[in-house]
Amino acid sequence: xxxxxxxxxxxxxxxxxxxxxxxxxxxxxxxxxxxxxxxxxxxxxxxxxxxxxxxxxxxxxxxxxxxxxxxxxxxxxxxxxxxxxxxxxxxxxxxxxxxxxxxxxxxxxxxxxxxxxxxxxxxxxxxxxxxxxxxxxxxxxxxxxxxxxxxxxxxxxxxxxxxxxxxxxxxxxxxxxxxxxxxxxxxxxxxxxxxxxxxxxxxxxxxxxxxxxxxxxx
Numbered sequence: 001x002x003x004x005x006x007x008x009x010x011x012x013x014x015x016x017x018x019x020x021x022x023x024x025x026x027x028x029x030x031x032x033x034x035x036x037x038x039x040x041x042x043x044x045x046x047x048x049x050x051x052x053x054x055x056x057x058x059x060x061x062x063x064x065x066x067x068x069x070x071x072x073x074x075x076x077x078x079x080x081x082x083x084x085x086x087x088x089x090x091x092x093x094x095x096x097x098x099x100x101x102x103x104x105x106x107x108x109x110x111x112x113x114x115x116x117x118x119x120x121x122x123x124x125x126x127x128x129x130x131x132x133x134x135x136x137x138x139x140x141x142x143x144x145x146x147x148x149x150x151x152x153x154x155x156x157x158x159x160x161x162x163x164x165x166x167x168x169x170x171x172x173x174x175x176x177x178x179x180x181x182x183x184x185x186x187x188x189x190x191x192x193x194x195x196x197x198x199x200x201x202x203x204x205x206x207x208x209x210x211x212x213x214x215x216x217x218x
Contacts, residue, residue, distance in 0.1 A: 027176020
C-alpha cells in the first residue's frame, strides 16, 4: 500500500467520523428552538452539546493536519479556492464555541437568550458551509494557474451550491433530533421524536433538488 493511499484512507475515516460526531452536536443546536422551547429543555440540550463538541474539534485539527502534511496541494486548492466559504465555516465555529462558553457566564435571561440565538445561527451557518464546500468540490470546478479552485460569485450562489447548503442544514437537524431523542429524557426526548420524522418529505425534496441541480450541463 502506497503512502498516498494510506493517508487518503486515514483522511476519509477522519472526515466521516467528524461529520457523524459533529453532525449531531450541530444538529441539536440547529433544532434547539424546537426541542428546547423552555429553559429546562434548552439547558439539557446545551449540556449534551457541551459534553462532545471539544472532542470533535480534535478530529477537525487532525483533518487539517493531514491536509497540510500529506496533501498540501489539495489543501491549497480547497482552502484557498473556497476561502469565502471557509471563512464562514471558521467564523461559525468560533461563534458557536463562544456561545457555548459565554451563555453560562451570567444568569440573566436576556444574556442567555442572546447567546442561544448566536448558537443556533452559527450552527446553521456551519452546516451550510459543509454543504457548500462539498458541492463545490463535487462539481470539480476548474483550477487556476496557482493551483486553486476557480470559484466566483456565480459558483458560490449557483442553485446546486444553495440546495446542498440547505440540505446539509436539514440533514444535521434530523441527525440532532435522532440523537436527542435517544440520549435525553423527559420533554426534550418527547419533542425530538416526532421532529426527526417530520422533515421526511423535505428530505426527499432536497435529494431531488440536489440531483436535479447537480446534473452537469451538456
